[in-house]
Amino acid sequence: MNKFIRIVTLTMILSSAVLGAKLELTGNCSCAAIQVSGLEPILEQSLQFNVACNEEGIDKCERLCIALVSAAKDKGPELICDKLKGHVSNMHVGLFTRICDANGWKFSGLKIPDPVCCHEGKPTQCGGTPE
DSSP states (O other): OHHHHHHHHHHHHHHHHHHHHHTOOEEEEEEEEEETTOSSEEEEEEEEEEEESSHHHHHHHHHHHHHHHHHHGGGHHHHHHHHHOSOEEEEOEEEEEEETTOSSOEEEEEEOSSOEEEETTEEEOTTSOBO
16 A cells, blocks of 8 residues: 555656646737837737747747847837827837736837827828928
């Protein structure tokens, strides 16, 4: 009987270790352009693969979002103005990330270098005429 209990206990320990490894939480990675003084995304993109729901996942998501923004290069103001469809003056926009459907967005430290200004949904020079 003692040997049976040891075998059952060992089996349970091994099973929980294997299941624990398989049950690591993962979730989606989202990137957003948000007015630095605001809370709501102007543009948001959820990426099509999962990251770990931990610090490593946060770092990976941030790197992926920065790569996505870098690929879009100077299209940021155009995309933002097209989305807002109106007049915007001196809007400071940053890149934010979120993983695993977290409640809040995390600022990546990356901002569009110049303020965004729009006239009738088109980017303009701030204080100037439409481009």
